[in-house]
Amino acid sequence: MRRFVQYAVVAVVVISSLYASAAQPPTSGDVMPALKLVVPAEREHRAYLGLPSGDFFEVGQVKTDVVILEIMSMYCPFCQKEAPNLNDLYRLIEGTPKLKGRIKLIGIGAGNSPYELKVFREKYQVPFPLTPDRDFQTHLSLGEVRTPYFIGVRIEKGAARVFYSKLGGFEDAGAFLEEILRLSGLK
Amino acid sequence: MKIYKAFLVSLVVVLSGAVSAYGLSEAFKGNIYQTGKLKPTDSILRVKVGEISPDFTLSAISGERVTLSQYRGKKHVVISFVPAAWTPVCSDQWPGYAILQDLFDQHDAVLLGITVDNIPTLFAWTNQMGKLWFPVLSDFWPHGKVADTFGVLRSDGTAERAIIIIDKSGTIRYIDVNDINKRPFLESIVEELEKLKG
Numbered sequence: 001m002r003r004f005v006q007y008a009v010v011a012v013v014v015i016s017s018l019y020a021s022a023a024q025p026p027t028s029g030d031v032m033p034a035l036k037l038v039v040p041a042e043r044e045h046r047a048y049l050g051l052p053s054g055d056f057f058e059v060g061q062v063k064t065d066v067v068i069l070e071i072m073s074m075y076c077p078f079c080q081k082e083a084p085n086l087n088d089l090y091r092l093i094e095g096t097p098k099l100k101g102r103i104k105l106i107g108i109g110a111g112n113s114p115y116e117l118k119v120f121r122e123k124y125q126v127p128f129p130l131t132p133d134r135d136f137q138t139h140l141s142l143g144e145v146r147t148p149y150f151i152g153v154r155i156e157k158g159a160a161r162v163f164y165s166k167l168g169g170f171e172d173a174g175a176f177l178e179e180i181l182r183l184s185g186l187k
Numbered sequence: 188m189k190i191y192k193a194f195l196v197s198l199v200v201v202l203s204g205a206v207s208a209y210g211l212s213e214a215f216k217g218n219i220y221q222t223g224k225l226k227p228t229d230s231i232l233r234v235k236v237g238e239i240s241p242d243f244t245l246s247a248i249s250g251e252r253v254t255l256s257q258y259r260g261k262k263h264v265v266i267s268f269v270p271a272a273w274t275p276v277c278s279d280q281w282p283g284y285a286i287l288q289d290l291f292d293q294h295d296a297v298l299l300g301i302t303v304d305n306i307p308t309l310f311a312w313t314n315q316m317g318k319l320w321f322p323v324l325s326d327f328w329p330h331g332k333v334a335d336t337f338g339v340l341r342s343d344g345t346a347e348r349a350i351i352i353i354d355k356s357g358t359i360r361y362i363d364v365n366d367i368n369k370r371p372f373l374e375s376i377v378e379e380l381e382k383l384k385g
Contacts, residue, residue, distance in 0.1 A: 075283035075370070076212035077317045111209060115374040116283070123286050136209070146213045168213050 025143035025151075025165055028183075032059050032153050032160035035138050037106070038131045041114065045129035049104060059153050060160035064104040066184045067160070071142060071149040072130075073110045074120040078169055079148045083124035088173035090128050102186065103177075106131060110139040110147060154184050209276045209370065214315050222274050227366040230347055233338030236362055240353045243333045245301065245324035248310045253299065253322050256357065263296040263360075263383050264353045265376060268334060270345040270367055272304045272312035277348075280370050281323075282316040287373075291321075294380035295355075299324055303331045303346050339364060352379050 026033060036056045040046055050063025059067050070086060072079040086105065093099045107130040109117045117130040133139055142151070145167060152164030163183045170176035181187035211219060234240065244254040258264050267284070269277040281300055291298055298321040302309060305327040313323050326333045326346070334340040339347040350371055352361035361379040365371045 073212070073279070073283075074286070074373075075279045077214040077282045077285070077315070078212050080282075080286055080317065111279070111370065113372045113374060115377070116372065119287070119290070119373065146211045148213065 023141055023143050025145050025149070026162045027165050028163050030162045032151075032162055033141050034058055035141060037108065037138065038114075038133075040129040040131060042129070049106070049129060058160070059106075060155055060158050062104055062106075062155065064102060065155060066103045066180065066186060067153045067155065068103065068105050068164075068180065069151040069153065070105070070107045071110055071139065071145055071147055071151070072107050073147050074112050074116045076147040080120075080124070082148050082169035083120075083126060085170060085173055085176075087125065087127060089177060092173050092177055099186075103180065104128075108133050108138055111136050152180055152184060209279045211275060211279060212282065214282070214317075215273075215278050218273060218315075219275050219278055220273050222271075225367050227368065228347060228364050229341040229343070229367075230339050230364070232362065232364065233336065234351075234359055234362065236359050238359050239357050240351075240359050241336045243336065245326055245333060246306060247322040247324050248306055248313060249322065251322070253324055255299075255353070258297060258355070259357050260355055263294065263355055263380065265291070265296055265298045265380070266349075266351040266353070267298060267300050268337075268339050268346040268349040268351070269300065269302050270341070270348055272302060272308050276368060276370055277302070278312070278315075280348075281313070281319065283373065284321065285317050285319050288320040290377065291380075294377075294384065296352075296380055296383075297321065301326050301333065301346065303327055303334060303340075303344065341367075350376055352376070352383075354383055 035058060039051055039055055039057050051057050051061060090105055093103045105128040109130055109132050112132050113134050114132045117132055121130055148169050149167050150164065151162060153160045154163050164180065240255065242256045244252055247253050255264065269280055271277060284298060300321055300323045303326045306325045309323050309325055313319055331340040331344060331346065334346040337351060339349045341347060348365045348367045350363045351359060354360050360383065363371060363375060
């Protein structure tokens with residue numbers, strides 16, 4: 001029986017760690033979880049993010065003040081519907097000299113292969129980087145959120161802190177950008 | 188003691204399997220039934236690559252009747268069997284196909300989506316996916332007859348998550364009975380369609 005108790009304790013610890021790893025979505029004020037994101041294959045997207053050479057990167061390595069992450073999927077109807085709004089947001093940022101370079105967008109394709117993201121990119125002419133999360137590991141680290149889900153991250157001195165975390169899309173890129181500027185402290 | 192150990196190990200394995208391998212769109216809100224992790228496959232194929240496909244006729248949610256052989260000599264056919272409406276992985280599969288009409292057209296192919304659900308259920312479920320360009324067919328009655336003809340009807344009456352590609356001559360060229368808990372990657376379908384070109 002004593003042996004059984006030992007096994008039971010081990011089992012509880014293992015199960016608890018598994019469920020702890022099935023994390024909750026990050027909330028405002030949290031340190032951004034360490035995510036091992038795939039470096040984009042496209043040269044222009046690596047340049048956009050200002051990444052060093054390598055296969056993977058973390059959000060805090062992106063050369064910018066603010067990163068907006070969209071947890072999305074080629075297989076998500078609302079992400080398809082949201083795609084033009086994201087493109088508008090990108091153009092709005094890149095077309096504003098005071099903001100260009102200070103806010104970067106990244107789409108994380110939950111359960112999507114690089115090929116599936118390529119199809120999505122071509123379909124919607126997505127101008128910003130999409131990174132594959134083929135085995136849902138990043139999705140799991142972010143609390144298995146429904147999609148699309150947006151996380152705003154402020155980067156200061158290499159530290160990444162969440163200031164925005166919300167399920168669902170936005171209808172107006174300008175209004176969303178205003179909210180991001182206000183909450184991030186860029187404005 | 189070995190029994191205790193085996194029990195606890197099994198418990199850990201089962202519970203770790205509860206970690207999902209699908210994403211869910213906000214389009215479905217909280218309306219998806221959680222099936223938990225299922226036996227990866229649960230049927231025995233009755234068809235083989237290289238054989239002429241069995242023919243069938245099924246009703247679509249549009250009201251039309253679709254017969255496989257109507258595409259003979261005209262289009263390659265990709266059949267996507269999915270297990271059941273309103274379940275996690277299935278709800279994370281066909282919405283992706285909704286944006287692929289151009290890709291299928293480029294390969295001179297059509298897509299037929301089949302489940303064993305009835306028409307009203309399929310109508311309500313697929314309405315959450317946006318506009319689907321491909322026929323969604325019901326293999327509800329006689330229950331799962333077409334799935335069973337292909338050997339992809341599971342013991343609980345649902346279908347496997349399977350992709351079957353049939354060329355213009357009616358010959359089966361590809362069969363993938365995927366792990367029911369995972370969505371097949373799109374490139375596996377496209378690679379097979381590429382082989383049918385020319």
